[in-house]
Amino acid sequence: MVTTLCTGSRDAVLPEVTGLLIPPGYPVAISEAVLQLLRSPKRRCRMGLAARAWVLDHYVNGRVLGLTVGYYQSLLVRNLTRDSRVGPVSTVPRSVRSEEGFRAVSEVRQH
DSSP states (O other), rough: OOSSOOOTTTHHHHHTTEEEOOOTTTTTHHHHHHHHHOOOOOHHHHHHHHHHHHHHOOOOOHHHHHHHHHHEEEEEEEHHHHHHTTTOOSOOOOOHHHHHHHHHHHHHHHH
């Protein structure tokens, strides 16, 4: 993977292990990094295997779903202070507020 040092991307790549990180705003550096990987099948394969292992260790469904639920709950709470038209968190269905609810939705989408 070749990506820039932007939020999200930099959190998903271990430099020189699972991919290459390039500072934003340097298109020539990005193209050079892509060419480096195109010319090195062994390096690409090694990075790909390392990336897969890292994702399986760090992005398990329960953790990702828990982080997603927490994020949406924080948005709801933050919006409560800005907009009185939004109901309290308790008005959001429990099935949506819980990790189990997200897991159930995820399982339905997989089938």
